[in-house]
Amino acid sequence: xxxxxxxxxxxxxxxxxxxxxxxxxxxxxxxxxxxxxxxxxxxxxxxxxxxxxxxxxxxxxxxxxxxxxxxxxxxxxxxxxxxxxxxxxxxxxxxxxxxxxxxxxxxxxxxxxxxxxxxxxxxxxxxxxxxxxxxxxxxxxxxxxxxxxxxxxxxxxxxxxxxxxxxxxxxxxxxxxxxxxxxxxxxxxxxxxxxxxxxxxxxxxxxxxxxxxxxxxxxxxxxxxxxxxxxxxxxxxxxxxxxxxxxxxxxxxxxxxxxxxxxxxxxxxxxxxxxxxxxxxxxxxxxxxxxxxxxxxxxxxxxxxxxxxxx
Amino acid sequence: xxxxxxxxxxxxxxxxxxxxxxxxxxxxxxxxxxxxxxxxxxxxxxxxxxxxxxxxxxxxxxxxxxxxxxxxxxxxxxxxxxxxxxxxxxxxxxxxxxxxxxxxxxxxxxxxxxxxxxxxxxxxxxxxxxxxxxxxxxxxxxxxxxxxxxxxxxxxxxxxxxxxxxxxxxxxxxxxxxxxxxxxxxxxxxxxxxxxxxxxxxxxxxxxxxxxxxxxxxxxxxxxxxxxxxxxxxxxxxxxxxxxxxxxxxxxxxxxxxxxxxxxxxxxxxxxxxxxxxxxxxxxxxxxxxxxxxxxxxxxxxxxxxxxxxx
Numbered sequence: 001x002x003x004x005x006x007x008x009x010x011x012x013x014x015x016x017x018x019x020x021x022x023x024x025x026x027x028x029x030x031x032x033x034x035x036x037x038x039x040x041x042x043x044x045x046x047x048x049x050x051x052x053x054x055x056x057x058x059x060x061x062x063x064x065x066x067x068x069x070x071x072x073x074x075x076x077x078x079x080x081x082x083x084x085x086x087x088x089x090x091x092x093x094x095x096x097x098x099x100x101x102x103x104x105x106x107x108x109x110x111x112x113x114x115x116x117x118x119x120x121x122x123x124x125x126x127x128x129x130x131x132x133x134x135x136x137x138x139x140x141x142x143x144x145x146x147x148x149x150x151x152x153x154x155x156x157x158x159x160x161x162x163x164x165x166x167x168x169x170x171x172x173x174x175x176x177x178x179x180x181x182x183x184x185x186x187x188x189x190x191x192x193x194x195x196x197x198x199x200x201x202x203x204x205x206x207x208x209x210x211x212x213x214x215x216x217x218x219x220x221x222x223x224x225x226x227x228x229x230x231x232x233x234x235x236x237x238x239x240x241x242x243x244x245x246x247x248x249x250x251x252x253x254x255x256x257x258x259x260x261x262x263x264x265x266x267x268x269x270x271x272x273x274x275x276x277x278x279x280x281x282x283x284x285x286x287x288x289x290x291x292x293x294x295x296x297x298x299x300x301x302x303x304x305x306x307x308x309x310x311x
Numbered sequence: 312x313x314x315x316x317x318x319x320x321x322x323x324x325x326x327x328x329x330x331x332x333x334x335x336x337x338x339x340x341x342x343x344x345x346x347x348x349x350x351x352x353x354x355x356x357x358x359x360x361x362x363x364x365x366x367x368x369x370x371x372x373x374x375x376x377x378x379x380x381x382x383x384x385x386x387x388x389x390x391x392x393x394x395x396x397x398x399x400x401x402x403x404x405x406x407x408x409x410x411x412x413x414x415x416x417x418x419x420x421x422x423x424x425x426x427x428x429x430x431x432x433x434x435x436x437x438x439x440x441x442x443x444x445x446x447x448x449x450x451x452x453x454x455x456x457x458x459x460x461x462x463x464x465x466x467x468x469x470x471x472x473x474x475x476x477x478x479x480x481x482x483x484x485x486x487x488x489x490x491x492x493x494x495x496x497x498x499x500x501x502x503x504x505x506x507x508x509x510x511x512x513x514x515x516x517x518x519x520x521x522x523x524x525x526x527x528x529x530x531x532x533x534x535x536x537x538x539x540x541x542x543x544x545x546x547x548x549x550x551x552x553x554x555x556x557x558x559x560x561x562x563x564x565x566x567x568x569x570x571x572x573x574x575x576x577x578x579x580x581x582x583x584x585x586x587x588x589x590x591x592x593x594x595x596x597x598x599x600x601x602x603x604x605x606x607x608x609x610x611x612x613x614x615x616x617x618x619x620x621x622x
Contacts, residue, residue: 075596078459131466145562147463148389154564155442158596165558166592177594247476251456251562253465281477283488285386285469 009301012087018302067309071115075157117144119304137263220266242277260294320612323398329613378620382426386468428455430615448574553588571605
């Protein structure tokens with residue numbers, strides 16, 4: 001009899017789900033709306049219902065489902081308990097127990113950035129590696145750390161929260177977290193825009209950046225065209241991020257950094273600027289660490305969630 | 312029949328050994344000289360001989376020894392292979408296989424800073440915790456990271472090499488590693504002396520530090536006596552180390568930092584200065600991380616080495 005796995009990525013707007021076979025191939029991918037009202041009380045029952053409906057539709061016996069992996073936007077401890085997921089309306093919730101009771105199928109749960117890292121290791125930019133740090137340069141800067149093929153959770157689920165490593169002790173503006181000079185202030189999508197606008201204001205150089213709406217892709221496209229101001233900004237971006245990754249390497253000694261999120265749409269050129277400063281700052285034992293772009297995009301979560309329960 | 316464990320800490324001058332019983336109590340502790348000549352070819356045979364002699368002396372049957380744990384000053388991978396231990400004269404050496412063949416007893420091997428961390432978790436300043444970062448402020452700055460009770464090794468044995476995290480991008484002098492502004496330049500025993508001498512030269516303030524040979528203990532004793540210049544130096548020390556530990560917490564989210572090495576002889580006052588800056592820099596999820604002093608001193612290695620094989 002064939003065996004199956006499910007990966008579930010719970011976001012603030014939609015829940016993404018994936019059904020996998022025993023070869024680890026995705027058979028079907030679908031979404032439902034995340035109902036965050038009433039402290040998100042309906043979310044897990046809705047997830048259970050759509051999974052059970054899918055099993056009926058596919059004529060899959062519940063006994064043939066090995067497990068369901070779930071990622072959520074919050075700190076999840078090693079027992080599958082989340083401690084506050086603001087975007088879902090949740091306080092403390094035992095996801096593993098609640099959902100496994102609803103489904104009568106084994107469940108594992110973890111933080112969404114961590115499962116995305118696991119997904120990239122399994123089927124994405126980190127394929128072939130067992131020790132990686134995934135860096136998501138999105139609205140904020142998130143991270144997920146995989147050690148010997150397993151998620152590094154930390155004592156209260158906050159391992160890999162690398163967006164708030166301080167990289168500039170001279171910064172005068174505060175990060176959303178309240179501290180000044182966090183990596184997120186320079187390397188997130190909003191951080192790149194902020195950094196670019198600052199340079200456009202302070203510098204009189206002509207630049208094609210003055211004529212367009214700024215994104216990381218626009219910035220790095222300008223770099224490719226030889227725009228001098230864009231190069232200055234890209235260097236500063238690379239310096240902060242490269243230095244931060246050098247510190248992280250000194251702590252966990254990974255094989256590869258996998259860079260994803262909206263900013264990574266700028267492409268391979270991004271890695272050039274990061275690696276330049278990384279190599280200048282890093283301890284020699286980590287000088288040969290690889291760099292790769294993430295490739296699964298928004299599907300990294302469902303892949304990683306399934307991988308958590310994949311035997 | 313009683314069961315036994317051995318912990319071995321191989322240093323550049325002496326090899327420390329400890330014999331433990333099945334309750335984890337140390338029964339005997341002894342040392343032999345480390346013979347580093349001829350690329351340290353005699354070291355493991357000497358270790359095997361002293362262990363076998365001890366078992367004969369104590370009338371312990373080899374079958375009752377569950378295992379021997381070994382720590383060495385070099386990067387050791389998860390298979391127990393060291394890649395260069397300069398202080399021992401070793402290149403690449405499979406410690407686990409070589410010593411277990413000589414002894415006919417199971418062997419595990421790891422880096423000495425990592426086993427010291429494990430020792431402090433088991434019987435020292437980190438007792439009761441399963442996720443800790445041990446920081447050794449000695450000649451250099453070393454570190455060992457324990458996750459869920461196990462050593463974090465990293466892909467080539469360099470996890471926890473936190474002494475070369477860059478903390479001052481304005482530094483003009485190079486660290487021994489070749490990079491400028493490493494934590495080790497300020498927080499090691501030599502780093503504290505360097506920092507103190509720099510302030511004594513640049514600053515005209517009267518200070519009792521001008522009359523004594525500088526050590527971390529002398530510095531912090533002067534702080535306790537209200538010496539203004541000593542306080543300035545202690546603040547700078549605390550700022551670099553506190554900021555570095557905040558970055559490390561953002562990566563691995565530990566329960567506790569255990570601070571050891573010669574510099575930690577300054578006592579609890581050291582922690583006050585570290586924690587002040589740690590709290591200012593750290594992501595909120597890590598704000599309540601505990602700080603403790605190491606308590607096993609030079610015995611941390613044999614305890615941790617034994618713990619590696621302790622069931």
